[in-house]
Amino acid sequence: MRFAGIVLAGGAARRMSGVDKPELVVRGSSLLAHALAALAGARPLVVAGPQRPGYPGVVWTREPVPGTGPVAALAAGLEPVTDAAVTVVLAGDLPGIRASTVERLLAALDATADGAVLLDAAGQRQWLAGAWRTAALRAAVPDDPENRSLRRTLGVLRIAEVPAEPGEADDIDTPEDFERHR
Template sequence: MTFAGIVLAGGAARRMSGVDKPELVVRGSSLLARALAALAGARPLVVVGPARPGYPGVVWTREPVPGTGPVAALAAGLGTVGDAPVTVLLAGDLPGIRESTVERLRAGLTGDVDGAVLLDAAGERQWLAGAWRTAALRGALPEAPENRSLRRTFGGLRIAEVVAEQGEAEDIDTPEDWARYR
């Protein structure tokens, strides 16, 4: 089944002193390159955030007011995916994300499920690592998506949980997180 891919890569990285987190290099590849590689086969492949050189084939977009949160960024990304029946949503700071992760998430979309998200080692849903029926995402978006919570936005949807394999659900939020991967 065809699918679109959206990577959210426009956050302020306050805990990282404003560094461009998606451009941090882990094991020879930027975090953004790792997310895009995990989305191999996605059409279109969308990045919501400032355009960066060196990523051919990517559709770049921004939310109308940058910095107004992941729901606003998701809304901007959904505006570019066309009629793709499935959209995979990833954060741009996931060092352990891989193509097999995306395949397992997509496989979780069975029956009447609206989305499938990674479940981390602590049993928490990782909202920025999921596969969704595009129509369900569009239907869940609030009229004013700025400064809204993904958890609340997705709260009414039927969600399957896909247990993360070692490292898949980890993200880089602090200099200490990044130090573990350098």
């Protein structure tokens, strides 16, 4: 299946003292490299966040006002997506994300679903690990996306839930999370 990929990689990382989380190295690769590898085959492959060296083939974009949240970053990330019927959206801080995760999300999109998201071990939807019909995603993003809730924005769509395999939905939000995954 042809799909676009967007990695949201511009957060402030307040709980990590402002470190550039997507550049943290886990198992020999940056978190951003893990996300991009999971999206192998995506066209275009977009990163919404500050441009970083060493990632060839990536289309870089940024929300008009940096730091205004994931919905604004998603809106910016959708701009270069012109002809893909499906868009996979991932956070830039997922150490356990892999190509097989993306394959399962894509497979879960059936005729009744606008999107498919990972469910973590606690049964919570992981909004930044999902595959979406691009038209539904565009329709859900408000004209003024700054400082909007991703859960509220995407939660109105018809969603298939995909149980995460162990570690797949983990993210790195704190120094303790990082130490656990190093």
